[in-house]
Amino acid sequence: xxEKFLKPYDPSATEARIYAQWExxxxxxxxxxxxxxxxxxxxxxxxxxxxxxxxxxxxxxxxALMLAIEDVFIRYKRMRGFRTLWVPxxxxxxxxxxxxxxxxxxxxxxxxxxxxxxxxxxxxIGKFASENHTTIVNQVKxxxxxxxxxxxxxxxxxxxxxxxxxxxxxxxxxxxIYRGHRIVNWDPKGQTAISDDEVTYEERxxxxxxxxxxxxxxxxxxxxxxxxxxxxxxxxxxxxxxxxKKFVGKEYDAVFCDVPVHIKIVADKEVDPAFGTGAVGIxxxxxxxxxxxxxxxxxxxxxxxxxxxxxxxVDGRLKDKKTTEAREAVVEWLKSEGLLEKKEDTVQNIATxxxxxxxxxxxxxxxxFVDVNKEVPMRGKTLKELMLEPVRSGAIKIIPEHFxxxxxxxxxxxxxxxxxxxxxxxxxxxxxxxxEEIAVGIExxxxxxxxxxxxxxxxFSSGLWTFSTLxxxxxxxxxxxxxxxxxxxxGYDILFFWIAxxxxxxxxTLNTIPFKTVYLHGLVRDAAGRKMSKSxxxxxxPLDVTAKFGADAARxxxxxxxxxxxxxxxxEDKVKGYKHFANxxxxxxxxxxxxxxxxxxxxxxxxxxxxxxxxxKILSELDALTRDITxxxxxxxxxxxxxxxxxxxxxxxxDKILEExxxxxxxxDEAARASRARTLMTLLDRTLRLLHPFMPFVTEEIxxxxxxxxxxxxxxxxxxxxx
RNA sequence: GCGCUCCUAGCUCAGUUGGUCAGAGCGUACGCUUCACACGCGUAAGGUCGCAGGUUCGAUCCCUGCGGAGCGCACCA
Numbered sequence: 001x002x003e004k005f006l007k008p009y010d011p012s013a014t015e016a017r018i019y020a021q022w023e024x025x026x027x028x029x030x031x032x033x034x035x036x037x038x039x040x041x042x043x044x045x046x047x048x049x050x051x052x053x054x055x056x057x058x059x060x061x062x063x064a065l066m067l068a069i070e071d072v073f074i075r076y077k078r079m080r081g082f083r084t085l086w087v088p089x090x091x092x093x094x095x096x097x098x099x100x101x102x103x104x105x106x107x108x109x110x111x112x113x114x115x116x117x118x119x120x121x122x123x124x125i126g127k128f129a130s131e132n133h134t135t136i137v138n139q140v141k142x143x144x145x146x147x148x149x150x151x152x153x154x155x156x157x158x159x160x161x162x163x164x165x166x167x168x169x170x171x172x173x174x175x176x177i178y179r180g181h182r183i184v185n186w187d188p189k190g191q192t193a194i195s196d197d198e199v200t201y202e203e204r205x206x207x208x209x210x211x212x213x214x215x216x217x218x219x220x221x222x223x224x225x226x227x228x229x230x231x232x233x234x235x236x237x238x239x240x241x242x243x244x245k246k247f248v249g250k251e252y253d254a255v256f257c258d259v260p261v262h263i264k265i266v267a268d269k270e271v272d273p274a275f276g277t278g279a280v281g282i283x284x285x286x287x288x289x290x291x292x293x294x295x296x297x298x299x300x301x302x303x304x305x306x307x308x309x310x311x312x313x314v315d316g317r318l319k320d321k322k323t324t325e326a327r328e329a330v331v332e333w334l335k336s337e338g339l340l341e342k343k344e345d346t347v348q349n350i351a352t353x354x355x356x357x358x359x360x361x362x363x364x365x366x367x368x369f370v371d372v373n374k375e376v377p378m379r380g381k382t383l384k385e386l387m388l389e390p391v392r393s394g395a396i397k398i399i400p401e402h403f404x405x406x407x408x409x410x411x412x413x414x415x416x417x418x419x420x421x422x423x424x425x426x427x428x429x430x431x432x433x434x435x436e437e438i439a440v441g442i443e444x445x446x447x448x449x450x451x452x453x454x455x456x457x458x459x460f461s462s463g464l465w466t467f468s469t470l471x472x473x474x475x476x477x478x479x480x481x482x483x484x485x486x487x488x489x490x491g492y493d494i495l496f497f498w499i500a501x502x503x504x505x506x507x508x509t510l511n512t513i514p515f516k517t518v519y520l521h522g523l524v525r526d527a528a529g530r531k532m533s534k535s536x537x538x539x540x541x542p543l544d545v546t547a548k549f550g551a552d553a554a555r556x557x558x559x560x561x562x563x564x565x566x567x568x569x570x571x572e573d574k575v576k577g578y579k580h581f582a583n584x585x586x587x588x589x590x591x592x593x594x595x596x597x598x599x600x601x602x603x604x605x606x607x608x609x610x611x612x613x614x615x616x617k618i619l620s621e622l623d624a625l626t627r628d629i630t631x632x633x634x635x636x637x638x639x640x641x642x643x644x645x646x647x648x649x650x651x652x653x654x655d656k657i658l659e660e661x662x663x664x665x666x667x668x669d670e671a672a673r674a675s676r677a678r679t680l681m682t683l684l685d686r687t688l689r690l691l692h693p694f695m696p697f698v699t700e701e702i703x704x705x706x707x708x709x710x711x712x713x714x715x716x717x718x719x720x721x722x723x
Numbered sequence: 724g725c726g727c728u729c730c731u732a733g734c735u736c737a738g739u740u741g742g743u744c745a746g747a748g749c750g751u752a753c754g755c756u757u758c759a760c761a762c763g764c765g766u767a768a769g770g771u772c773g774c775a776g777g778u779u780c781g782a783u784c785c786c787u788g789c790g791g792a793g794c795g796c797a798c799c800a
Contacts, residue, residue: 008762201798208799223800236800272799280800289800349798402727406795409726413796496795527735561736561748565728567793569735573749580762591759637739643747658759 001593002705009586011550011579015697019141022700027716029148030083038716039083046077047085047482049469050147051490051498052155052462054093055129056100059139060532061524061558061570062491064542067143068555069521070489072638074146075693079719085482086146087469089153090133094426094458095198095355099190101125101425118424125425139542144551144696146715151478153469155461156427163468164461165430167509169441172431174377176508177370177419179431183284183291183301184365184418185351188310189358192422193367195457196415197496199360201349210277210342211334213261214254218247220341222276224348226334227326230259230314231305234282236293239267241278257333258316259305266297286362301364310361323361368420368429368454376508386507387411387500396503398518399636400565403492410496419457426455459497463505466514488515492522492565519636520565524558527571545575552695553578559694560642581646582698585691588654589702592684595665596677596707612675618657619679622686626722629690642694649687657683681708686720 026032033039048070053063070086078084098113101124105111113121133154140147153160171177184193206224213221219235237244247265254261263281270293271280284294285304294301305314312318317333318326334340351360372383379386388411390396391404398404420429429452432439439449461468466488470479484506490498499518506514525531526538533539545554549572556578562568625648632641657680664676685708692699692714703714711717 005759008760221800225800275799282800287800289798346799348800400728406727409796413725492795529735563737566736571735571749574735576762577748580760583762584760587760587763589759594759632739635739640737640739643737647747654759655764659764662759 001590001597005586005590005593005705009583009698009701011552011582011697012547014701015142015144015546015551018697018700019144022146022713022715023141023149025713027713028086028146029150030085033078033716034083036716038711039078039081043081043083045085045482045486046074046082047087047485048074048487048489049087049466049485050089050145051488051494052089052091052153052465053136053140054091054096055132055136056093056096057132058135059542061540061542061545062521062532063139064143064545064554065521065524065558065562065568066489066491067140067145068558069519069638070487071143071145071555071696072559072633072642072693073487073489075696075715076633076719078146078715079689079692079717081718083481085148085151085478087151087153088137088140088145088147088149089155089465089469090136091462092129092154092156092426092458094421094455095190095192095194095423096458097125097129098423098425099355101128104128113424121424142543142546142551144555146696151469155458155465155468159471159474160461160464160468161427163464163472164427164456165441166473167464167505168430168456168460170509171370172440174508175371176374176376176383177368179366179368181364181366182369182416183286183288183362184367185353185360186308186363186365187353187356187358188308188361190353190356190423191308193365193418193420194353194355194360195418195459198354199351200354202352203347204350206346206348206350208276208342208344208346209331209334209340210344211339212341213252213256213263213281213339215337215339217252217254217263219244219265219279220277221279221281222342223281224346225323225327226330227312227318227321227323228283228286228305229281229330230256230261230312230318231283231285231303232256232261232263232281233284233294233299233303234264234266234297236266236268236271236280236282237278238271238273239269241267241271241273244279257318257330259314259318264297264299266293266299268293268296285364288362291362291364304363306361306363308363310359367418368431368456370417370419370504372414372416372504379511383504383508384411384414387503390503390507390513395513396516396518399520400563403495403518403520403565407495407500410500417457419460420452420454421457422453423455426458427461428452429454429456459501460505462498463501464509466502466506467510472510483510484513485515487517487519489519489521492520495520517636521562522565522567525567525569527569527573529567529569540570540572545572548572549575549579550582550697552582552697555696556581556642556646556694559638560646562639564636564639578646581650582695584650584654585687585695585698585702588649588658588687589684589705591658592680593705595661596681610671610675611678612672614660615675615679619682621652622683623722626686626690626720630719630722633693638694645687645691645694649691653683653687688714689717689720692717 034041053059074084074086102113185199187194208222208224209226210220210222221235248267251264282290282293284291284301286306305312307313310323312321312326318329353360375382391407430441431452432443432449434449466485467483470483472479502514553575557570557575629641661676664672688699688703700714
């Protein structure tokens with residue numbers, strides 16, 4: 001028996017060494033598997049693209065969970081002989097990354113992006129991104145993830161940029177991308193427009209003020225934002241509201257807080273007669289709802305009263321004031337004029353930018369949009385419908401299934417997607433202008449063309465990820481072989497951001513699905529059930545956890561009992577438990593190797609007629625377990641497969657079978673001894689194979705000392721077939 | 724407002740198409756220097772499966788209502 005078994009299992013001494021051996025073997029690459037004849041040239045394929053971690057920082061436990069789950073499926077399929085490809089990559093994460101670097105520069109040098117200029121800022125961000133990339137890759141490797149590093153991609157690299165420009169052009173030519181002056185979610189802090197999905201709502205207390213524009217104005221209105229009323233063009237009431245019916249259609253002039261306003265009374269069914277006074281002041285330029293109402297009644301959108309820095313643009317006492325200051329000033333003015341009628345506390349949802357925390361200021365801007373309601377040429381369907389269809393038909397299966405309803409619900413409420421951003425880090429909008437001329441997709445060779453200043457929403461490039469990583473737009477072998485991918489595994493929190501966009505982009509571009517199954521994992525929370533965050537200081541660094549307990553332990557702790565779509569809690573205690581389990585396996589191996597060392601000619605798994613009755617039973621139970629585990633993995637119940645294996649190894653194999661073997665080995669019955677020795681060797685060999693996808697390191701390390709070893713690495717050994 | 728999920732042992736959670744499913748891990752208590760392992764071994768305590776109805780021969784699992792927790796869209800101006 002090898003000497004290493006005389007000491008307790010030491011993951012830190014083992015894992016890095018084994019990963020290096022795997023990497024060196026080249027067997028993470030399916031082409032190499034074929035070359036080395038561990039996979040057949042015509043074997044079926046299995047592919048996953050890694051959801052690219054953002055280069056904003058280091059990995060967190062959520063990433064560790066993602067890596068653990070995906071590696072389970074990848075290793076399982078690889079052992080089953082599939083040509084298995086797992087493509088690594090990272091995401092430039094435009095806004096997220098730029099805002100982190102900008103904050104850092106502001107803090108350290110007290111400079112903003114304009115002080116540095118576009119070129120210098122991009123240089124700084126590039127450096128930051130590349131440093132994080134190095135850290136991330138190391139963290140990923142530490143987790144044991146068997147990714148094919150020879151195919152690594154970056155959302156902002158040359159190939160991916162070509163894909164972005166090509167898709168942009170195709171969508172533009174199809175009339176699905178348009179440039180329009182529309183109301184957008186403007187983030188004054190990040191100085192950019194953002195999409196509806198990047199807005200998060202926070203509940204805050206506010207004051208609802210009831211007042212009139214002037215003494216002669218016939219109707220009182222209520223609002224939490226009096227300062228916007230200088231931009232009003234109408235008052236809307238419900239068509240059936242008898243209180244106001246007689247005013248509908250009339251127009252009034254007033255001077256509101258030094259600003260002349262012209263107000264028309266309109267009737268609109270969107271107005272809730274029960275709220276406030278039942279009359280709404282309409283500010284088309286600074287509210288999406290008001291913009292829509294204005295559209296319906298032919299009112300102007302042009303009265304803009306707030307600028308990009310959330311300051312007032314009107315003349316008079318409000319000029320240049322921040323909106324919050326202007327609010328107070330308006331209230332003061334209302335009081336002094338005797339126009340304020342009521343002041344009450346209310347709770348409202350305030351829109352904030354998820355990346356910068358800035359309070360969203362809706363305002364009209366010229367931006368690029370993807371039209372989700374326009375028919376796609378040659379398809380006879382809108383992008384919305386193309387997103388719905390594959391999920392509805394079952395071509396794409398979402399696990400857990402109930403997220404399909406959430407997905408449908410989101411699509412129903414979907415508006416056009418604002419894809420241009422006024423930040424510098426990211427894919428520059430591939431549009432060039434020369435006077436009235438416009439060129440899309442490729443930069444014209446002649447002089448005088450100027451490229452659009454804006455960049456694209458980071459999710460535009462992520463949406464192409466399943467095929468851009470495989471070399472598209474080139475007709476590569478990889479693309480032909482591995483697309484559509486088999487599994488997309490990610491957190492449910494980016495179902496809309498990412499999964500929906502991938503379906504949209506792939507359906508439009510390739511007329512096919514990006515993946516067959518979506519496996520959604522939940523959030524990883526701390527032991528108290530709180531979200532892990534920097535501000536709470538309850539972050540767990542996967543590197544610390546693996547250093548302390550080993551990657552195998554971390555993986556098991558993350559996988560066992562973690563049902564898809566459900567948040568989980570993790571604590572060091574849980575991880576510690578699986579470190580003990582790795583050691584338990586080590587000792588099981590030691591016992592078996594020790595007790596079978598002198599048994600000649602072990603034919604693993606081969607049943608002979610002189611096999612002991614008890615061994616026949618044990619082996620048939622092992623077959624049942626093998627079937628069970630295989631089915632569980634095939635049906636995506638890896639949380640259960642992992643738990644069953646843990647239970648089997650510890651409480652069946654160790655507690656019962658090994659214990660009862662002691663007396664057999666101490667006995668005089670030589671046939672029984674030989675029979676049991678063969679059986680134990682079979683059990684160990686089989687257990688290692690079944691556990692390998694979950695705990696790759698310790699199983700590989702033991703396998704390397706197994707007399708039953710029939711492959712260079714357990715990683716490419718065959719998955720046990722049950723009889 | 725529309726929609727989704729959850730409420731099972733002290734804690735965290737399983738329970739895969741209704742019938743040995745009342746479970747696991749951790750924790751707790753007591754006892755073990757047993758020659759694979761103290762990163763261990765053995766034994767034990769314990770829950771009317773949120774509440775109330777219904778369907779069924781039979782429900783933790785299906786239906787309805789109620790209560791509590793969380794989440795996603797939309798949004799009240």
